[in-house]
Structures are given as structure tokens and as C-alpha cells.
Amino acid sequence: MMQIALAGNPNTGKSSLFNILTGSYEYVGNWTGVTIEKKVGLLKNKQGYLIDLPGIYSVNPLSKDEGVTANFLLHETFSLILNVVDASQLERNLNLSIQLLEFGKPMVIGLNMVDVAKQQGMDIDFAKLGSLLGVPVSPVVARTGKGVDDLLNRVMGKDTDAAFPFKIDYGETVEKAIEELAHKLPEGLEANKRWLAIQLFEGNEVVSTYLEKFIEKSWLKDLYGRTEEAAAKHTGIKLLPQVIRQRRSEVIEGILHQAVTRTKEQDQTFSDRIDRIVTNRFLGIPIFMAFMYLTFKLTFEWLGNPLSDLLDGFIGGTLTDWIASLLDKVNATAFVHALVLDGIVAGVGGVLVFAPQIFILFLIISFIEDSGYMARIATVMDKLMEHIGLNGKAFIPLIIGFGCNVPGVMAARSIERPNERLLTILLTPLMSCSARLPVYILFGGAFFAGNQGAIVFSLYILGIVVALLIAKLFSSTILKQEGGSMFVVELPPYRIPQWQTLARSTWEKGKGFLKKAGTFIFGGSVLIWLLSYTGPGGVDVAMDDSFLAMIGGVIAPLLHPIGFGTWQAGASLLTGFAAKEVVVSTMAIIYSVSDEGLSGVLMGQYTALQAYSFMVFILLYIPCLATVGVIKKETNSSKWTWFSMGYSLVIAYILSLVIYQGGKLLGLG
Ligand code: GDP
Ligand code: MG
Numbered sequence: 001m002m003q004i005a006l007a008g009n010p011n012t013g014k015s016s017l018f019n020i021l022t023g024s025y026e027y028v029g030n031w032t033g034v035t036i037e038k039k040v041g042l043l044k045n046k047q048g049y050l051i052d053l054p055g056i057y058s059v060n061p062l063s064k065d066e067g068v069t070a071n072f073l074l075h076e077t078f079s080l081i082l083n084v085v086d087a088s089q090l091e092r093n094l095n096l097s098i099q100l101l102e103f104g105k106p107m108v109i110g111l112n113m114v115d116v117a118k119q120q121g122m123d124i125d126f127a128k129l130g131s132l133l134g135v136p137v138s139p140v141v142a143r144t145g146k147g148v149d150d151l152l153n154r155v156m157g158k159d160t161d162a163a164f165p166f167k168i169d170y171g172e173t174v175e176k177a178i179e180e181l182a183h184k185l186p187e188g189l190e191a192n193k194r195w196l197a198i199q200l201f202e203g204n205e206v207v208s209t210y211l212e213k214f215i216e217k218s219w220l221k222d223l224y225g226r227t228e229e230a231a232a233k234h235t236g237i238k239l240l241p242q243v244i245r246q247r248r249s250e251v252i253e254g255i256l257h258q259a260v261t262r263t264k265e266q267d268q269t270f271s272d273r274i275d276r277i278v279t280n281r282f283l284g285i286p287i288f289m290a291f292m293y294l295t296f297k298l299t300f301e302w303l304g305n306p307l308s309d310l311l312d313g314f315i316g317g318t319l320t321d322w323i324a325s326l327l328d329k330v331n332a333t334a335f336v337h338a339l340v341l342d343g344i345v346a347g348v349g350g351v352l353v354f355a356p357q358i359f360i361l362f363l364i365i366s367f368i369e370d371s372g373y374m375a376r377i378a379t380v381m382d383k384l385m386e387h388i389g390l391n392g393k394a395f396i397p398l399i400i401g402f403g404c405n406v407p408g409v410m411a412a413r414s415i416e417r418p419n420e421r422l423l424t425i426l427l428t429p430l431m432s433c434s435a436r437l438p439v440y441i442l443f444g445g446a447f448f449a450g451n452q453g454a455i456v457f458s459l460y461i462l463g464i465v466v467a468l469l470i471a472k473l474f475s476s477t478i479l480k481q482e483g484g485s486m487f488v489v490e491l492p493p494y495r496i497p498q499w500q501t502l503a504r505s506t507w508e509k510g511k512g513f514l515k516k517a518g519t520f521i522f523g524g525s526v527l528i529w530l531l532s533y534t535g536p537g538g539v540d541v542a543m544d545d546s547f548l549a550m551i552g553g554v555i556a557p558l559l560h561p562i563g564f565g566t567w568q569a570g571a572s573l574l575t576g577f578a579a580k581e582v583v584v585s586t587m588a589i590i591y592s593v594s595d596e597g598l599s600g601v602l603m604g605q606y607t608a609l610q611a612y613s614f615m616v617f618i619l620l621y622i623p624c625l626a627t628v629g630v631i632k633k634e635t636n637s638s639k640w641t642w643f644s645m646g647y648s649l650v651i652a653y654i655l656s657l658v659i660y661q662g663g664k665l666l667g668l669g
Pocket of ligand 1: 008009010011012013014015016017055112113114115116140141142143144370495497498501
């Protein structure tokens with residue numbers, strides 16, 4: 001079986017190609033950091049495996065996900081590299097291609113986005129490019145699948161061995177040093193010695209760690225130092241990595257000169273024109289805010305709620321009647337009746353009715369990702385983020401966190417510096433994920449009808465503001481970092497997303513919600529119902545005498561100062577740790593009424609001020625179980641995992657306290 005490594009710059013269409021070649025689905029997105037771990041898929045012709053590596057600009061890793069590729073090259077066995085190159089950005093892309101060529105394994109270049117290149121007036125001589133690089137170059141359009149069969153034939157064919165191994169002359173000094181290192185290395189190494197040397201001189205830490213297995217560190221340091229000094233004399237360039245890159249750029253320029261003709265002068269592109277407005281220093285943030293506001297209007301008021309009401313009518317009416325008559329037919333006992341209708345249908349149904357809002361929100365997030373706007377948001381936010389010890393890149397995990405905190409925490413991997421990454425991981429759970437939506441929609445609808453969009457918007461903003469303040473606090477205390485932050489984010493060209501891709505990535509994000517409804521929330525509902533049905537006095541007890549009331553009652557006094565000291569709220573918050581949607585399931589079961597009835601009951605129990613305090617508490621109080629799991633995995637530290645739970649609980653309490661007590665002082669209820 002062939003093992004084919006798919007490598008290339010971010011956003012060049014690797015995942016699109018992966019999907020076509022393997023017939024599977026992988027996240028396609030128009031911004032950096034979408035593929036964060038290598039993914040493996042079986043080729044459609046069943047003759048090999050394809051490994052999708054994270055996008056990188058250089059084999060020399062800057063961040064954790066970039067290190068994946070360097071480690072892969074060094075430590076895994078594979079037969080061939082399929083290098084995906086964006087034809088419209090040849091100059092930048094070839095920098096990586098050359099490093100991969102120097103690695104010396106058989107390689108095929110999939111020259112993607114030839115449609116874009118053509119549109120921009122670039123005429124590329126594919127054969128010439130291939131002969132200059134010494135490997136087959138196959139033009140493709142991964143988005144439509146054009147040319148993919150040809151590419152696959154090239155990959156499968158025997159002509160993949162380089163006609164002549166690609167070699168750049170880095171100048172006398174560097175070449176001599178390469179020789180010197182090669183001599184020092186033992187025979188029979190898997191990795192190419194020349195490549196190891198060049199990478200060492202480029203400052204690749206994964207490679208220098210690897211070399212230290214064979215050669216003492218001090219010797220390597222000495223070689224590096226000597227070479228740098230000597231090269232500086234020759235070239236006038238102070239830093240050795242710079243010497244290597246400079247030489248490579250010259251070679252790339254020469255190649256482009258021979259293989260590419262420009263048929264028209266590049267004028268200002270469509271993307272540039274949009275960017276002038278969207279990333280404008282003054283307009284950028286307002287435009288982003290307006291965009292978010294529209295998103296909430298659409299999700300809650302214009303489209304989501306009407307659909308949700310229809311679904312609620314169906315579940316609470318037709319479906320419930322149908323299930324009830326079915327239960328009658330099979331002569332179910334009163335216990336089963338109550339379990340199914342008051343437990344499962346109320347609990348699961350209470351959450352499922354919010355599926356429309358959640359899918360609409362995911363659709364919009366998918367659109368932001370795939371259109372290219374996500375990278376702009378990072379740029380726009382960079383200045384602001386800099387003030388709080390982060391950079392614009394950290395904003396991306398936060399936005400993804402709006403959908404679900406779990407992938408948000410994972411997306412922090414594209415952040416280079418460890419402290420910034422940790423900080424971003426800690427902040428992401430403050431972003432209001434879609435699981436909290438059912439709570440907002442329920443309470444917002446009951447207490448703030450008419451202004452629901454604005455109320456929900458305020459909670460999202462509150463999450464962001466708290467995150468920014470916390471970031472400032474932590475980055476100037478426990479997570480101090482030396483030196484300025486670096487911000488490297490590529491602005492990909494805007495693209496109109498394909499509807500298939502949008503539909504798929506919306507589904508990929510949203511199916512987790514449905515799955516949770518079928519498993520976690522289902523199980524939780526049964527359990528909660530049982531706890532509410534039984535009590536110290538036996539079964540079928542009054543709700544106030546149930547076990548659930550006892551458990552909730554324990555923490556109720558603690559919640560009293562923040563406005564909702566009822567056992568019902570206490571019980572919901574406890575169960576909400578499993579998954580935040582369960583808060584609504586729990587309330588639906590406790591008050592055992594449908595959604596509409598529930599609003600009525602709630603309005604009898606709480607004031608608007610108390611309701612808002614409750615929503616704020618739900619927003620911040622603790623990351624859900626799945627998020628805690630992923631925080632543990634990503635930080636690899638129990639200390640930080642506990643910290644993430646503890647600090648959010650404290651902040652939630654303080655904020656709710658301020659809102660409730662402050663509101664009371666102002667006479668708001
Ligand atoms: P990756 O980051 O390398 O995995 O790239 P993706 O597969 O996620 O693709 C990035 C974006 O480029 C997506 O919006 C794709 O739809 C788009 N795309 C991929 N291939 C092509 C192509 O050949 N032509 C055009 N116009 N767009 C493409
Ligand atoms: Mg990808």
C-alpha cells in the first residue's frame with residue numbers, strides 16, 4: 001500500500017483534494033488552522049492511504065500544529081509527498097515545495113487553483129515548471145475535481161522518482177558546513193543528511209532535537225556559529241536562516257521567470273477592494289459588530305424562532321398525542337407513561353426544539369469560515385488583542401467557541417507562543433456556545449419578548465468583554481510573557497462558498513447537537529425524571545419532596561444572593577455541567593410542561609432581573625464536561641484544568657451578584 005503525505009501551505013485546497021481523492025469528508029475552510037492534526041483516508045482506488053497534514057508555510061515550525069509536519073517527515077514512513085501548491089500564489093508556495101524537494105522523497109506537485117491563476121492573468125507552463133523542479137506537476141481544480149484523475153495517475157505511476165534530485169547551491173560556506181555535518185552523521189539514517197543540515201541552519205528546532213540524538217549539542221552549536229559568521233562575511237547577511245532563505249528566493253524567482261508569463265498586469269483584486277473597507281482601521285470593528293448583530297437577528301427573530309415554534313408545536317402536539325395513544329395501545333403502566341412523556345419527551349423535546357436556531361447559527365459560522373472573512377476578523381481584532389497580551393489569531397478560537405467550545409479550544413493550537421495558547425484555551429469557554437442558546441431562548445422569550453435578539457446579543461458581547469478583561473488580568477500576572485507578540489495571518493482571497501461545502505460543514509458541526517440530544521440529554525432526562533419522581537417518601541412523590549429537590553436544595557441558599565435561590569435552579573445548574581442544554585431539559589421536567597407553558601411558569605417564579613442574572617450565570621459558570629475533557633487533553637495539565645473550572649465559577653458568581661444586587665438597588669426588580 002502506498003502512503004501518500006499531502007502537504008502544502010494553509011488554504012491551498014489540501015482538504016478539498018483529500019475529500020475528492022478519498023471520498024470522505026473533511027473540514028474545508030478558507031482560513032488557516034482548519035486542519036489541526038494529520039488525518040488519514042483510504043484512496044478511492046483502494047491502492048493507498050492519503051495523509052492530510054496541517055497547512056504550513058515552512059517545514060521550520062512556528063506553532064504546535066506546524067511541528068506536526070516536521071515530526072511526520074522525520075519519524076514516519078511514507079512513500080511519496082503530494083505537495084499541493086496554490087498556482088495563484090506560486091512564489092510564496094514554492095518556498096515550502098523546495099524544502100520538501102530537498103527532503104529527497106519522491107514527490108508530485110498538485111498545482112491547484114489554476115482557475116484562479118488564469119483569472120489573474122498568469123500563464124503557467126506546467127511542463128517547464130515540472131522540469132525545473134524535477135518532479136511531475138499536475139494542474140488541478142480541487143474545488144470541482146478537474147484534473148484530479150490525471151493527478152492520481154501521476155501519483156500512482158512509476159515516474160514519480162525525481163529525474164534529478166533537486167539541489168540548490170547555497171554558496172561555498174554553507175555547502176562546506178553541510179558536508180561537515182553529513183560526515184559526522186552515522187550511516188543508514190532514514191532522513192536525508194543534506195536536508196537535515198539545511199534545516200538545522202534554518203533554525204528548525206524539531207530537526208536540531210533530532211540531530212542531538214547523534215551529535216553533541218555543543219558541536220552543533222559550534223558548527224552553526226562558525227557557519228553563520230563565515231557566511232556573514234561573504235554575503236553581508238547576519239543571520240544564517242536569512243542566508244538560506246535569501247538564496248532560495250533567488251532560485252524561486254529564476255524558476256518563475258522561466259515558467260510563468262503574465263498576460264495582464266495584476267490590477268487591484270476584488271478581495272483587495274473589499275478589504276479596504278472591511279479591514280479599515282475605523283470601520284473594521286463596527287462592521288464586524290453589525291455583522292454579528294444581523295446574525296443574531298436572523299438566528300433568533302427572523303428565521304430561527306418561527307421555525308422553532310413550528311417544531312415545538314409538532315413535538316408538544318402531534319408527536320406527544322401520537323406517543324400517548326401508542327402507549328395506551330400497548331397498555332403501558334402509569335409509570336411508563338410518566339417516564340416517556342414527562343421525562344423523555346419533555347427533556348429531549350425541550351432541547352430539540354432549538355435545533356433550527358442552532359443550525360442557522362452554524363450555517364453562518366461556516367459561511368464566515370469559508371468565505372475568508374474569518375481571517376479578516378483576526379486582523380481587525382489584532383490591535384485590540386495586542387492590548388491584552390494576545391494577538392489577532394486568538395480571536396479565531398473564540399469565534400469558533402461561539403459554535404462549540406470544544407473545537408474552539410482545539411483551534412488554539414495554531415497560536416505560536418505557549419502562554420498565549422494557554423490563555424486562549426482558558427478564555428474560550430467564556431464564549432457563549434450554542435448549547436447555552438436554549439437557555440437564553442427560553443428565558444429571553446419569556447422575560448424579554450420583542451428584544452430577544454438584543455438580549456442574546458448582549459450575552460455574547462458580555463462573554464467577549466469578560467474574556468478580554470480576564471486576558472488582560474492573566475497576561476499581566478500569572479501568564480506573563482516576554483517580548484512583543486507576533487501576528488502572522490494570511491488573508492486568503494474571498495471566495496463565495498460552495499453550497500455543498502457549507503451544507504456539509506454545517507451538518508458536521510450540528511450533528512453533535514443532535515447526537516447529544518439522543519444520548520446525553522436522553523440519558524440525563526431519564527435520570528433527572530427518576531430523581532424527580534422518587535423521594536425519601538417513596539415513588540410518585542410531590543415534586544417538592546423528591547430527591548431532585550433535596551439535591552437542588554443543598555445549593556439553593558448559595559444562589560440566593562445572586563437572585564435565584566430555588567432548588568429548581570440549583571438542580572438545573574448541577575445537571576447543566578454535563579451539557580448546558582440539560583439545564584432546559586431539567587426545567588422542562590421539573591415544571592413538566594411544554595415550552596410555552598414553561599415560559600409561563602418561569603414568569604411566575606422569577607423577575608426579569610433574576611432571569612438575566614441567571615442567564616449570565618449560565619454563560620460563565622463552568623465549562624461543560626466535554627470542554628473540560630478537551631482542556632485537559634490540550635493543556636496536559638490537571639492544574640490548569642481545575643483552574644479553568646474554578647476561575648469561571650468565581651467570575652460567574654461575582655458578575656451575577658453585581659447584576660442582581662445592583663439591579664435591585666436601581667429598583668429594577
Ligand atoms: P486547506 O486549508 O489546504 O485544507 O484548503 P481547503 O481544502 O480547506 O480549501 C480552502 C478554500 O479554497 C476553500 O474555500 C475551497 O473551496 C477553496 N478551493 C479549493 N480548491 C480550489 C480551486 O481549485 N479553485 C478555487 N477557486 N477554489 C478552491
Ligand atoms: Mg485543511
